Structures are given as structure tokens and as C-alpha cells.
Amino acid sequence: MDWREFDQNPVSHSAAHHLTAIQQLLEDQGYARVSDVARKLGITRGSVSVSLKGLRQRGLVVEDQHKHLGLSDEGQRIARGIHTKRVLFQAFLEKSLGLPADLAEMDACKIEHLVSDLTAEALAIYIDRREDASDSSSDREQQVNALEDSIREGRVEAFPGKEIETISERLQSSSEEQSKDKDDE
Amino acid sequence: MDWREFDQNPVSHSAAHHLTAIQQLLEDQGYARVSDVARKLGITRGSVSVSLKGLRQRGLVVEDQHKHLGLSDEGQRIARGIHTKRVLFQAFLEKSLGLPADLAEMDACKIEHLVSDLTAEALAIYIDRREDASDSSSDREQQVNALEDSIREGRVEAFPGKEIETISERLQSSSEEQSKDKDDE
DNA sequence: TCCTCTTGTTTGGGTACCCAAACGGGTTGA
DNA sequence: TCAACCCGTTTGGGTACCCAAACAAGAGGA
Numbered sequence: 001m002d003w004r005e006f007d008q009n010p011v012s013h014s015a016a017h018h019l020t021a022i023q024q025l026l027e028d029q030g031y032a033r034v035s036d037v038a039r040k041l042g043i044t045r046g047s048v049s050v051s052l053k054g055l056r057q058r059g060l061v062v063e064d065q066h067k068h069l070g071l072s073d074e075g076q077r078i079a080r081g082i083h084t085k086r087v088l089f090q091a092f093l094e095k096s097l098g099l100p101a102d103l104a105e106m107d108a109c110k111i112e113h114l115v116s117d118l119t120a121e122a123l124a125i126y127i128d129r130r131e132d133a134s135d136s137s138s139d140r141e142q143q144v145n146a147l148e149d150s151i152r153e154g155r156v157e158a159f160p161g162k163e164i165e166t167i168s169e170r171l172q173s174s175s176e177e178q179s180k181d182k183d184d185e
Numbered sequence: 186m187d188w189r190e191f192d193q194n195p196v197s198h199s200a201a202h203h204l205t206a207i208q209q210l211l212e213d214q215g216y217a218r219v220s221d222v223a224r225k226l227g228i229t230r231g232s233v234s235v236s237l238k239g240l241r242q243r244g245l246v247v248e249d250q251h252k253h254l255g256l257s258d259e260g261q262r263i264a265r266g267i268h269t270k271r272v273l274f275q276a277f278l279e280k281s282l283g284l285p286a287d288l289a290e291m292d293a294c295k296i297e298h299l300v301s302d303l304t305a306e307a308l309a310i311y312i313d314r315r316e317d318a319s320d321s322s323s324d325r326e327q328q329v330n331a332l333e334d335s336i337r338e339g340r341v342e343a344f345p346g347k348e349i350e351t352i353s354e355r356l357q358s359s360s361e362e363q364s365k366d367k368d369d370e
Numbered sequence: 371t372c373c374t375c376t377t378g379t380t381t382g383g384g385t386a387c388c389c390a391a392a393c394g395g396g397t398t399g400a
Numbered sequence: 401t402c403a404a405c406c407c408g409t410t411t412g413g414g415t416a417c418c419c420a421a422a423c424a425a426g427a428g429g430a
Contacts (some may be wrong), residue, residue, distance in 0.1 A: 003202050003293055004228060004418090016334040017188050030344035034408055035315075042187060047388060048321040049409055054386095067408070077343070084345040084353040091356040106190060107304050114295040117344035118336070121304040122282035125331045127356070146310045150391065151303075158262070158304035164309040168269040170314070179286075189388090200416065219378055232418060239416095252378070343395055373430085387415080396407080399406080 009114060011060075011078055016113035017041055018051055019060060019079040022069050032069040085120045086112040092127060098144035194298060196245075196263055202226055203236055203325035204245060204264040204326050217254040249307045271297040277312060283329035 011019065025032035038048040052069070055061040060075035070080060086108050095105035102107045128140075150163075160168065196204065206225045210217035223233040237254070240246040245260035256264060271293050278289035315324075334346075343352065 001287070001290060001294070003294060004227070005295070014385080035406080042189070044389060045217070045408065046390080046410075051411095053388080080350070081344050087353045087357045088349075091360065093304060093307075094360070097304065097311050099304060099307055101303060102186070103303060105186060107300050108298040108321060109186070109188060109230055110190070111296040114299075114318065115292050116288060118288060118332075119278060119282065119284060119345065121293050121294070121335055121346075121349055122278075122284050122332050124352045125335060126282050126293050127353050129328070130257075143188070143307070143311060146314065147303075150306055150310060159266050159305065164273075164306055165265070165269055167271045167309045167313050171271045175276065175286075197416080228417095229419060230418080231380075236417080238379095287385075288384065372428100373428100376426085377426080378424090381421085381422085384418080385403085385411100385416100387416090390413085391411085393410080394408095397401105397405080400402090 011082075013113055013114060014051060015055060015060075016078075016082050018048070018055060019071065020082055022071055023076070023083070024060065026070070033067055034069070037069070048155040055175055070169050081117065081120075085115060088120055088123050088127065092123060095140055096127070096130070096143065098140055098147045128152075196267075196298060198298055199300060200240060201239070201263075201267045203233070203240060204260055205267055207246065207256055207265040208261070208268070211255070218252055219254070230251050266302065266305075269296050270300060270362075273305055273312065274300070277308060280325055281312070281315070281327055281328065283332045290301065 005063070018037060018041070021037050022032045025036050027038065029036070034045055034048050034052065037052070040046045052061055055075070058061065059072055060078065062070045062072055062075075064070065089102045089111060090108035093099045093107055094101055097104075099107075150161075203222060203226070205311035206222050207217045210221050210225065219230055219233050219237065222237070223230045226233070226331055237246055240260070241248065245263065247255045247257055247260075249255065274296060275289045278292055279283045279286055282289075284292075312357075335346075
């Protein structure tokens with residue numbers, strides 16, 4: 001598998017944030033201009049101007065006669081998809097893994113545009129089923145406690161600690177067995 | 186929160202793969218040279234030569250008198266961490282979310298270097314607890330079935346479909362409630 | 371010895387981002 | 401009317417990657 005698949009995504013990290021920024025500005029204030037996007041993303045107007053030129057050529061962003069920005073159908077679809085992925089991952093990291101909200105937000109932001117649609121779909125189904133099935137609050141509490149124990153013991157300081165690496169090795173060897181079984185078929 | 190945190194990671198996607206490639210080559214064949222790394226990553230020797238110059242300056246990669254590459258302690262720690270994260274995420278995507286192995290591998294590869302150590306730690310704990318707790322095979326089967334239903338219904342074609350977006354909206358509004366509660370305190 | 375192969379490096383070109391700075395067009399208050 | 405200001409765009413510079421191509425150095429085989 002080519003490890004460089006990462007940069008042949010539908011949209012880059014930068015593009016993802018430009019699109020979602022426009023979408024959010026439209027929701028919040030009814031319009032979006034280059035300056036608004038620049039302010040929201042914390043970069044210069046010049047950078048946004050250039051980036052949007054590309055997105056306009058790709059047909060994701062449109063502009064009316066008053067320099068007001070909008071999203072094409074495809075642009076909307078992409079922006080919605082990214083937003084959905086962010087929400088799903090943030091919720092999973094926070095509620096299932098027990099991570100603090102700010103860290104969950106940051107990690108979700110980093111990966112939102114990278115994961116495939118099918119992965120997001122599967123995560124949604126997974127979260128949905130867990131929520132129905134059990135008293136998730138006590139579940140989450142247990143996870144938070146386990147995590148805090150781990151932090152207290154200082155394992156995270158030198159990642160990966162011994163315990164986590166044992167788990168990782170076990171997972172790896174079990175998946176190797178599986179692929180061996182597959183070869184035997 | 187600054188959305189550009191993504192590029193101020195300990196190592197870039199490229200660097201991550203250079204380091205893990207060296208580590209794996211050392212395991213597999215006992216040595217690693219520029220050409221070996223280039224072959225493994227599918228890029229030219231020239232690119233690897235330049236990239237490794239930077240990693241050597243950062244003290245992550247070392248070189249003996251015979252042009253044989255190695256990892257410093259810090260380099261080893263980073264490579265091990267990335268590898269561990271890849272294994273954890275791949276296992277989660279495949280076994281808990283029921284994704285096909287190749288997709289799980291691809292998505293894990295994309296995010297392995299981005300997630301924080303604490304997130305990986307939490308995921309390890311999470312996986313570990315689930316494995317002990319329940320008959321995970323039937324769990325996984327259920328998840329796979331649910332996912333296949335979803336695919337059959339063609340929801341993934343136009344991501345995000347209605348159902349998944351409903352879940353996402355619910356998650357979002359519940360987390361907004363939470364932060365409102367926090368403000369009231 | 372000489373030819374050939376492999377190896378590692380350097381160089382010039384390309385892409386995708388970012389910034390700072392300058393410029394031209396509007397709007398607005400004095 | 402005109403200076404002050406905000407807008408969007410363009411331009412030159414910087415970083416981090418990639419490639420292709422040219423080079424020098426070493427290792428062998430004929």
C-alpha cells in the first residue's frame with residue numbers, strides 16, 4: 001500500500017477548513033467574504049484569496065456579484081461530511097475514550113478530513129449501538145478512571161509505556177494469525 | 186483553537202514513515218541504507234537523502250562509517266510510538282468498527298502520526314477492557330452486519346446520509362448542552 | 371585494466387501551503 | 401473633496417515535500 005495516499009484526499013486539511021469556515025460563517029452571519037474567512041482561520045487575506053481561487057476552479061466555492069462567497073452543492077456536501085466526521089470523532093474520543101474535551105477537539109480536528117466516509121459511517125453505527133445498549137455514563141466513568149490511573153502512573157510520559165506496547169503486540173500478532181489463516185484457505 | 190496545530194507535530198507524515206521504515210528494515214534485514222529506505226517508501230534516493238539530512242540534524246537518525254542508518258534513542262521512541270498507534274487504530278477500525286482490513290490499514294496509516302499519545306493510551310485501555318468484558322466476536326459480527334446493511338442501502342454513496350447526520354446532530358447538541366451546564370457552574 | 375552496476379549526493383524544477391507588502395477600488399466621515 | 405479605512409488581489413519570499421538528472425565513488429566481472 002502506498003503510504004502517500006494521504007495527500008490524494010478529496011480535500012486537503014487547508015481546503016477542509018476553508019470550506020467549513022464558509023459554511024459556518026453563512027450559518028452564523030448569513031454571508032462570508034474573504035476577510036471573514038481569513039479572520040476565522042487566523043491567516044492573511046492574501047492566503048485565503050489564493051486558496052479560494054483554487055477551490056473556485058474546482059467548483060466547490062462560488063461567488064456572487066458582491067464578492068459574497070457560497071458553496072456549490074458539491075462544496076456543501078464535502079463541508080457537511082467533514083463536519084460530521086469531526087463531531088463523530090470528537091464524541092467518540094470524549095465520551096467513549098474519556099479524553100478531555102480540548103484534546104478530543106484537537107485530535108478530531110487533525111483527522112476529520114483524512115478518514116474515509118465508510119469509516120465515519122461505521123463509527124456512527126458503533127456509537128449509536130453503544131448508546132442504546134448500555135448505561136453509557138457509567139461506561140464512560142470507568143474509562144475515565146482507567147485513563148486517569150494510567151496518567152497517574154506516569155505511563156504517558158514515555159509513550160508507549162510497557163503495558164500499552166504489550167496490548168499493541170498482542171493485537172498485531174493476532175492479526176498476523178488471521179492473515180495466515182486466510183493464506184491457508 | 187488554532188486549526189494549524191496539525192503541522193506542528195513532533196514529526197511529519199513523511200518523517201514518521203522514514204523513521205518506521207528504518208526501524209522495520211533493521212528488524213527485517215539487520216541494516217538500513219538510503220536506497221533501502223527509498224525502495225521501501227517508493228520514492229527516489231535523492232528525496233530520502235535530503236529528508237534524512239534533516240532527521241540527522243534533529244538527532245533522530247544516526248549513521249555509521251559504512252553509511253548504515255540507525256535510530257537514536259529518541260528516534261526509536263518516536264518510531265515505536267507511531268507503530269503502536271498504527272496497530273491500535275487498525276485493530277479498532279477492523280475489529281470494533283468492522284471495516285475491511287485494507288481500509289482499516291489505510292485510515293490507520295493516515296492518522297497514526299497525528300493523534301496524541303494520550304489518545305492512543307486511552308484507545309489501548311478501551312480496547313483492552315472491551316476484549317475482556319464481552320464475547321467480542323459476536324460483537325464484531327453485529328457491527329459488520331450493521332455496516333453492511335448501511336452499505337447495501339447506499340447510504341455511503343452520498344456521505345453523510347440522513348441517518349448518520351441525525352446521529353451527528355444529536356451528538357453535537359448533547360455536547361453543547363454539556364458546555365452550557367459547565368458555564369452555569 | 372576497463373566497463374558496468376549500485377550507492378549517496380547535489381541541483382533545478384514543480385506543488386502546495388504560509389506570510390508580508392504593495393496596489394487599486396470602494397465607502398465614509400470630516 | 402479628500403484623507404482614512406476596509407476589501408480583495410497580486411507579488412516576492414520562505415518551508416516542506418516530491419521528482420528527474422547528473423555526478424563521484426566504490427565493488428566486481430570480463
